[in-house]
Amino acid sequence: MTQSFTIRPARTSDVPAIKALVAPLADQRILMAKETVAYYEGLQEFRIAEGVDGAVLGCGALHIMWEDLAEVRTLATAVQGRGIGRVLLEQLIEDARRYGVKRVFCLTFEVQFFARHGFEVMADQSAVDPHIYSELLRSHDEGVAEFLDLARVKPNTLGNTRMIRQL
16 A cells, blocks of 8 residues: 655644644644744654645654653544555654654553554653653653653543553
8 A cells, every 4th residue: 555645743833733723633632732922932843644645644743851851742633544644653663763762651541552562551650760750740741741640640641541661
């Protein structure tokens, strides 16, 4: 089967399409909605799946959290079953390797999808050593708080599963 899309870095003109992809998933509480400014501020983290007609078919972001740790964020596709999510995730994993990251985290309802791609449910709540934990506590990033499983993010993440993949 020929792939009818390409993966590329996001551009500022993609932000409305990213928001449109995320909106229905945020309404279903599958993804966290963000303010428009947050998409622009994190744009360099995003990859876009673009159809041959130029349409944005999917998006995903890789957020570096620490020397050896990154998070896959905002992985969304316009349609399922075409391999868009798989190819985006593979690109984000490759990006993580290029940055020198050894572990990739996600917070997801799509446990089976991520499990098929080598992610495992995080059984150990202490995934980082105490010194790094104390450093990460200083972050204002909600994804870091989700990774650390802090109580303040629990109302927004009920039902999500914390998963991690070793690279």
